[in-house]
Amino acid sequence: MKASASKLSVVCVALLCSHAACVSSGGKAGGGKAGGRKWKSKGVPGQAAYTGKDKAISPNNLIANATFNDGTSLPWTVSFTAPGDGNAEIVDGALCINVKNKGASNWDAQLRHREMTIQRGRSYDVTFKAYASAQTRMRAKVGQQGPPYREYWVDTLKLDTTPRTFKGSFRMTSENDPTAEFSFHVGGNLAYKVPEPFRVCIDDVQLLDPDFTRKEEAAPDAPPAVLVNQTGYLPGLAKYATVRTDAREPLAWRLLDAGGREVLTGKTNVVGRDAPSGDNTHTINFSAFAGTGKDFVLEVSNEKSHPFDISPEIYSKMRYDALAYYYHNRSGTEIKLPYAGKKELTRPAGHLSDKEVPCAPAAKCDYKLDVSGGWYDAGDHGKYVVNGGVSVWTLMNLWERSKFVTKNTKPLEDGTMNIPEKGNGKPDLLDEVRWNLEFMLKMQVPDGNDMAGMVHHKIHDKEWTALGLAPQDDPMPRFLYPVSTAATLNLAATAAQAARIWKTLDPEFSARCLDASVRAYEAAQKHPAMFAKPGGLGGGPYDDDHVEDEFYWAAAELWITTGKGEYKDAATRSPNYLKLSAYLKDAKEAGIPSPLTWQDTGALGTLSLLTNPAPLSAADRKRAEESLREAANAYVQLIEQRGYRVPMSYGNTNKAPWGSNSFINNNLLLLGVAYEHLNDRKYLDAVAQGMDYILGRNAMDQSYVTGYGDRPLVNPHHRFWSYQVDKRFPKAPPGAVSGGPNSGLEDPYVQAAGLAGCAAEKCFVDNIEAWSANEITINWNAPFAWVTAFLDDHSHTPPPSKAAPAAAAPAKGKAKTARPAKR
Numbered sequence: 164m165k166a167s168a169s170k171l172s173v174v175c176v177a178l179l180c181s182h183a184a185c186v187s188s189g190g191k192a193g194g195g196k197a198g199g200r201k202w203k204s205k206g207v208p209g210q211a212a213y214t215g216k217d218k219a220i221s222p223n224n225l226i227a228n229a230t231f232n233d234g235t236s237l238p239w240t241v242s243f244t245a246p247g248d249g250n251a252e253i254v255d256g257a258l259c260i261n262v263k264n265k266g267a268s269n270w271d272a273q274l275r276h277r278e279m280t281i282q283r284g285r286s287y288d289v290t291f292k293a294y295a296s297a298q299t300r301m302r303a304k305v306g307q308q309g310p311p312y313r314e315y316w317v318d319t320l321k322l323d324t325t326p327r328t329f330k331g332s333f334r335m336t337s338e339n340d341p342t343a344e345f346s347f348h349v350g351g352n353l354a355y356k357v358p359e360p361f362r363v364c365i366d367d368v369q370l371l372d373p374d375f376t377r378k379e380e381a382a383p384d385a386p387p388a389v390l391v392n393q394t395g396y397l398p399g400l401a402k403y404a405t406v407r408t409d410a411r412e413p414l415a416w417r418l419l420d421a422g423g424r425e426v427l428t429g430k431t432n433v434v435g436r437d438a439p440s441g442d443n444t445h446t447i448n449f450s451a452f453a454g455t456g457k458d459f460v461l462e463v464s465n466e467k468s469h470p471f472d473i474s475p476e477i478y479s480k481m482r483y484d485a486l487a488y489y490y491h492n493r494s495g496t497e498i499k500l501p502y503a504g505k506k507e508l509t510r511p512a513g514h515l516s517d518k519e520v521p522c523a524p525a526a527k528c529d530y531k532l533d534v535s536g537g538w539y540d541a542g543d544h545g546k547y548v549v550n551g552g553v554s555v556w557t558l559m560n561l562w563e564r565s566k567f568v569t570k571n572t573k574p575l576e577d578g579t580m581n582i583p584e585k586g587n588g589k590p591d592l593l594d595e596v597r598w599n600l601e602f603m604l605k606m607q608v609p610d611g612n613d614m615a616g617m618v619h620h621k622i623h624d625k626e627w628t629a630l631g632l633a634p635q636d637d638p639m640p641r642f643l644y645p646v647s648t649a650a651t652l653n654l655a656a657t658a659a660q661a662a663r664i665w666k667t668l669d670p671e672f673s674a675r676c677l678d679a680s681v682r683a684y685e686a687a688q689k690h691p692a693m694f695a696k697p698g699g700l701g702g703g704p705y706d707d708d709h710v711e712d713e714f715y716w717a718a719a720e721l722w723i724t725t726g727k728g729e730y731k732d733a734a735t736r737s738p739n740y741l742k743l744s745a746y747l748k749d750a751k752e753a754g755i756p757s758p759l760t761w762q763d764t765g766a767l768g769t770l771s772l773l774t775n776p777a778p779l780s781a782a783d784r785k786r787a788e789e790s791l792r793e794a795a796n797a798y799v800q801l802i803e804q805r806g807y808r809v810p811m812s813y814g815n816t817n818k819a820p821w822g823s824n825s826f827i828n829n830n831l832l833l834l835g836v837a838y839e840h841l842n843d844r845k846y847l848d849a850v851a852q853g854m855d856y857i858l859g860r861n862a863m864d865q866s867y868v869t870g871y872g873d874r875p876l877v878n879p880h881h882r883f884w885s886y887q888v889d890k891r892f893p894k895a896p897p898g899a900v901s902g903g904p905n906s907g908l909e910d911p912y913v914q915a916a917g918l919a920g921c922a923a924e925k926c927f928v929d930n931i932e933a934w935s936a937n938e939i940t941i942n943w944n945a946p947f948a949w950v951t952a953f954l955d956d957h958s959h960t961p962p963p964s965k966a967a968p969a970a971a972a973p974a975k976g977k978a979k980t981a982r983p984a985k986r
């Protein structure tokens with residue numbers, strides 16, 4: 164399409180003052196902000212007052228932050244594409260990009276502003292100030308944020324140290340663009356004259372449309388000082404709230420029912436500084452109240468919590484929403500009603516071209532494979548065997564645990580989930596898992612090739628695509644990436660697990676899985692050190708160069724399934740044998756408390772050995788149980804040390820890892836296993852408390868789950884659930900859990916959100932652009948699904964002591980599987 168009419172007149176107004184002297188009273192406004200969210204002050208301890216949103220120069224300005232006067236840049240973000248490198252900061256009230264490496268292309272170093280619609284037939288005036296640390300050029304443009312990158316207005320400007328005002332105008336002749344961006348490119352050849360490092364600054368940016376009037380959004384209320392599980396509590400299990408306060412003495416609290424009647428009172432426990440959150444805290448233990456009802460509120464010194472329920476039903480729907488995540492993210496099939504739940508969540512089948520995917524040059528193969536189907540990994544459209552492995556394992560473990568440990572598979576059987584396979588006579592949970600297993604099987608190199616039996620690490624787009632992209636519209640070519648030992652062992656392990664699960668349900672599928680597993684295991688032995696590399700474009704790396712744990716996991720699964728000596732020998736000789744460690748060893752997050760990640764999979768072997776009735780000897784089972792007890796006790800101890808009572812800490816550096824919420828959910832999974840195997844009540848209460856953190860009893864006052872809580876997760880990073888960037892796309896369905904706080908601050912949005920130096924559990928913002936803190940993935944929803952299923956299964960467990968306080972109504976409802984099976 165033709166570019167729209169464009170003219171630019173550069174007004175070289177040499178300002179009368181140096182840029183340093185031009186700063187208005189703004190500068191850095193302190194506080195009032197966490198995770199990029201600004202709120203009204205309610206005198207919440209630790210939260211400074213909101214200082215007012217930066218006023219756009221004109222109400223007709225599409226640019227939401229024109230002057231940077233409050234010291235922040237959002238929604239402006241910086242973007243570097245390797246080898247481009249640098250950062251952005253507010254200097255003297257202007258937004259500056261510091262370029263350490265200008266990269267190869269103009270756009271390798273850029274500042275950009277999204278979240279605006281450029282409308283057909285309207286006229287726009289552009290004005291901004293710009294200057295640089297030395298003579299260079301800048302390309303300013305208004306245009307599409309993704310391919311084909313149509314430009315509505317563009318010009319290349321010469322900059323030097325003198326601040327100048329530039330003006331331009333254009334009429335939009337293209338279709339409305341609801342995801343347009345205003346960007347300033349300063350990389351590549353634009354910077355041919357200037358030595359690195361250099362700096363380019365912009366200020367007072369206007370994109371005026373006389374027919375547009377900015378609606379001022381009311382700042383949200385300050386988070387309450389009394390933090391609770393915003394969905395609610397199970398009547399018989401531990402119930403805690405956290406109070407954010409500097410008070411040194413215990414404070415009086417009241418539990419009020421929906422009618423405002425006091426049903427329980429008490430005094431807080433002073434915990435003090437909670438390092439991971441940076442908050443001063445007290446806790447409230449209201450476990451003594453075992454009644455049920457809706458909209459309870461906890462009150463401390465006139466501060467009220469969000470309302471919450473106390474009910475055995477808290478997790479009854481959530482457990483299925485957590486599993487529905489997988490249907491919504493199926494590739495290669497139409498997502499339709501009634502399964503999608505809402506019309507707007509339906510979509511045509513995505514990536515049908517995955518039926519014939521060629522090898523990337525690095526894969527050194529010349530065939531094409533049908534790798535259609537499976538689940539998309541996350542907000543991106545990649546499909547990765549390594550991450551698929553831990554995800555299907557977790558869901559299959561939920562099945563095996565229900566079959567052998569609690570001996571109740573009813574909630575997972577046919578007809579329990581809203582998926583197309585419902586009614587086929589097979590358990591719905593397994594139907595969902597099979598969707599991804601079938602894909603993983605297709606990733607194995609066919610016989611007759613050099614690498615036969617090995618498994619391709621991943622398939623994904625050649626380059627990253629933009630947000631606001633439905634899978635069926637992805638225009639990017641996709642490739643098979645090289646085989647890896649880790650992916651091969653992921654298939655060996657999970658296909659062995661599947662082979663035993665489907666043995667009678669579907670003998671043909673079971674045999675196919677076992678054959679693939681054995682071939683994969685043999686191939687991995689032949690190629691024990693083929694490692695996926697870190698980095699890369701268009702997809703995640705899932706790099707892993709330590710596979711002793713995967714070898715053990717695969718051997719353990721094959722031993723359980725076949726009983727064969729060769730696998731037994733491999734498993735029992737492994738240093739991982741019967742081990743469950745509370746702290747990671749083999750992942751890049753070594754030292755962080757968690758039993759497992761996609762990269763550290765040794766625990767999966769031991770957990771499968773514990774879950775299945777055979778082949779462990781009684782003595783070895785005992786050893787594994789001791790290991791389990793030790794790890795579970797470490798997590799219980801962590802809960803006791805925390806103001807937010809969550810089994811998590813962040814090592815000496817106090818830095819939250821990428822996907823920290825998944826570490827917590829995996830810790831809860833281990834605690835759940837401990838409860839069901841060791842029959843010690845404290846582990847059950849620990850699981851409930853950890854889930855309170857995920858559902859709102861945390862320093863961000865954030866329910867990290869879509870659709871649940873007074874402050875639910877709303878804007879996870881997802882290309883299709885991208886309503887936040889483009890109203891033509893749907894909002895996320897309920898039941899998706901965010902990766903959560905991540906101190907790494909890897910993406911431009913969190914970098915611009917003023918999060919630098921954030922306390923570990925405050926490195927979070929609920930924005931779709933925040934891909935390093937707010938993505939969702941199959942391996943994070945899996946332990947969440949496991950744990951919500953566990954809690955629902957134990958939702959009728961009575962309190963440890965039958966003596967409930969006078970005000971408490973007796974818990975109603977019949978017991979589900981309140982009792983863990985004894986071995």
Ligand code: 9MR
Nearest residue numbers: 540541543702703704705821822938940
């Ligand atoms: O969960 C992954 C995390 O452990 C890694 O540190 C990070 C960077 O390699 O990648 C995460 O996984 C992402 C993957 O690479 C691509 N799809 C989205 C995943 C979640 O953010």
